[in-house]
Amino acid sequence: MAHIALPEGLAGIRGLLAFRPEMTNPLRGFMEVLMRGENSLTRGERELIATYVSHLNDCFFCKSSHGATAEYYLQCDIGFIEQVKSNYKSSKISDKMKALLTISASVQQGGKHVSVEEIQLAKNVGATDYEIHDTVLIAAAFCMFNRYVDGLDTWTPDDREFYRKGVKERAEAGYADYDPYR
Amino acid sequence: MAHITLPEGLPGIRGPMALRPETAKHLNELAEVLLRSDNSLTRGERELIATFVSSLNDCFFCQNAHGGLAQHYLQCDMPYIDQVKSDFQSTNLSPKLKALLSIAGSVQKGGKHVTPEQIERARDVGATDLEIHDTVLIAAAFCMFNRYVDGLGTWAPQDRNIYIERAKWRADEGYVNFDLYK
Numbered sequence: 001m002a003h004i005a006l007p008e009g010l011a012g013i014r015g016l017l018a019f020r021p022e023m024t025n026p027l028r029g030f031m032e033v034l035m036r037g038e039n040s041l042t043r044g045e046r047e048l049i050a051t052y053v054s055h056l057n058d059c060f061f062c063k064s065s066h067g068a069t070a071e072y073y074l075q076c077d078i079g080f081i082e083q084v085k086s087n088y089k090s091s092k093i094s095d096k097m098k099a100l101l102t103i104s105a106s107v108q109q110g111g112k113h114v115s116v117e118e119i120q121l122a123k124n125v126g127a128t129d130y131e132i133h134d135t136v137l138i139a140a141a142f143c144m145f146n147r148y149v150d151g152l153d154t155w156t157p158d159d160r161e162f163y164r165k166g167v168k169e170r171a172e173a174g175y176a177d178y179d180p181y182r
Numbered sequence: 183m184a185h186i187t188l189p190e191g192l193p194g195i196r197g198p199m200a201l202r203p204e205t206a207k208h209l210n211e212l213a214e215v216l217l218r219s220d221n222s223l224t225r226g227e228r229e230l231i232a233t234f235v236s237s238l239n240d241c242f243f244c245q246n247a248h249g250g251l252a253q254h255y256l257q258c259d260m261p262y263i264d265q266v267k268s269d270f271q272s273t274n275l276s277p278k279l280k281a282l283l284s285i286a287g288s289v290q291k292g293g294k295h296v297t298p299e300q301i302e303r304a305r306d307v308g309a310t311d312l313e314i315h316d317t318v319l320i321a322a323a324f325c326m327f328n329r330y331v332d333g334l335g336t337w338a339p340q341d342r343n344i345y346i347e348r349a350k351w352r353a354d355e356g357y358v359n360f361d362l363y364k
Contacts, residue, residue, distance in 0.1 A: 003301045004311035020315055022215050030208035037204065057292065103333075110239065111332025119185040119335075129186035133202055136333040144326035150293025151285075151318040 003153045011162070012061035012154050013145065014180035024180070031175035034138060041131055043171075044073030045097055046138055048084060049104050053139045055085040056108045059146035061156040064163040066142075071164070072171045078160075095125040100135040107139035185335040194243035194338050195331050196362040206362075209327075213357040216320055223313050225353075226255030227279055228320060230266060231286050235321045237267040238290045241328035243338035247352075248324075250345035254353050260342065277307040282317040289321035 006015035017024045035046050047070035054062035067081045074080070083091045088101045099122035106113040114136070122132055149156075157163075188197035199206035217228045229252035236244035249263045256262075265273050270283050281304035288295040296318070304314055331338075339345075352360070 003296065003298065004314050016315070020312075020319075022219065023212070023319065026208050026212035026215060030205060030212065033204045033208065059293065107329050107333045111241065111329040111334075114185065114333045114335070116185070116335075130202075132186050133198060133334065137198075137202070137205060137330055140326040140329035140333060143329055144322040147289050147293040147322035147325055148319055151289045151296045151322060152293075152315065153296070 001153070002155065003151075006152075006154065010155070010180055011157055012065065012149050015154050016148060016152060017178075017180040024178070028175045028178040030141070031178075034134065034141065036174050039130075039134065040128060041100075041134060042073065044070055045100075046134070047073055048081075048093070048097070049100065049135055049138045050142050051081060052085060052088065052101055053104050053108050053142040054146050056105060057143065057146035057150075059142075059150050060158070061149050061154065062142060062146050064160055068160075068164040068167045069171050072167045096122070096127050096131075099125050100127060100131065103132065103135050104139035107136050108143060111136075111140075183335065184337065185333075188334070188336070192362060194247060194336050195327065197336050198330060198334055200362045210357045210360065212323065216316065216323060218356055221312075221316065222310065223282075223316060224255065226252055227282075228316070229255055230263075230275075230279070231283065231317055231320045232324050233263060234267060234270065234283055235286050235290050235324040236328050238287060239325065239328035239332075241332055242340075243331050243336065244324065244328050246338070246342050246345040249342075250347075250349035251353055253346060254349040260346070278304070278309050278313075281307050282309060282313065285314065285317050286321035289318050290325060293322075 002015065004019070007018040010018050017027070035050065036043055039046065047066050050066040051063050051070050054066060063085070071078060071081055080091070084093060089098055099118070103114055103118050103122060106115065106118060119132060184197060189200040192200055199209070217232065218225055221228065229248050232248040233245050233252050236248060245267070253259065253263055262273070266275065270280055281300070285296055285300050285304060288297070288300060301314060
């Protein structure tokens with residue numbers, strides 16, 4: 001049961017946005033630009049960073065939701081996402097994505113954990129300043145979302161199929177008009 | 183030196199925001215709603231929660247920028263803010279704010295660190311669901327902002343008085359459309 005009285009039947013962040021609609025516009029506007037806006041990092045890559053950080057923060061709702069979205073965009077299966085979460089360095093993602101996930105893992109620990117060496121490695125394998133910026137911001141943002149969702153102990157269905165149902169429609173609809181009741 | 187090339191001469195979060203105004207716009211809208219809009223928690227109380235979490239995250243820029251604002255709104259001095267940061271239980275803050283700072287401290291560690299006992303305690307001393315919600319979201323948001331600022335290796339003026347001197351003007355200007363270059 002959530003720590004505060006939230007509208008019934010809305011999982012994870014949905015209940016929170018329904019409770020506090022004033023936060024909806026800034027948060028969904030932010031997500032739309034960050035995760036879906038034009039970017040040299042694909043939507044799938046950005047959702048993968050979000051999934052990975054949510055996994056490190058042990059946030060089931062976020063890692064399942066964004067993992068499902070990453071699967072959709074990357075046209076991969078759940079096994080691939082699982083491998084990235086448990087051992088991304090041995091997965092088939094690009095060297096650039098490996099370097100960016102390393103940075104995101106450091107951000108998850110704390111901003112000062114990002115080392116000059118990690119940044120240099122990312123640049124060496126072709127990451128641009130914008131890509132590094134966005135990786136840090138996505139990782140930081142999910143350190144917020146994960147704490148928001150778990151900090152209020154929101155309802156988190158434990159069936160992973162719950163998160164994959166309707167993912168295509170949700171991915172294509174995007175975050176800009178996100179309606180917590182839909 | 184920052185990890186990426188940022189516009190010159192802008193301290194803390196201002197450099198990354200100037201690099202990426204598309205995401206900055208929404209981050210500033212979030213800050214405006216969270217920290218300055220009508221609320222049963224005063225602006226000073228909310229800035230104090232932000233300052234406290236930023237000090238736990240060891241983010242110099244954020245704890246001083248928001249510490250300066252907290253001082254301005256609460257009409258207190260730097261030693262008072264420092265005492266809140268180091269041992270808020272021993273200060274003369276209200277029992278409600280102490281209970282909310284406990285919750286914020288748990289959110290900083292991770293969402294699941296918030297206990298039902300902490301929530302109950304906050305309720306016992308008069309915190310509403312909305313106040314608990316906002317405390318969790320402010321704490322979560324500053325876990326994002328702190329990582330953003332430090333994760334990109336931004337610089338921060340070390341003279342703490344600079345932040346106090348700017349605070350009155352920053353308090354009046356607010357977060358939306360604030361001029362990064364001033």
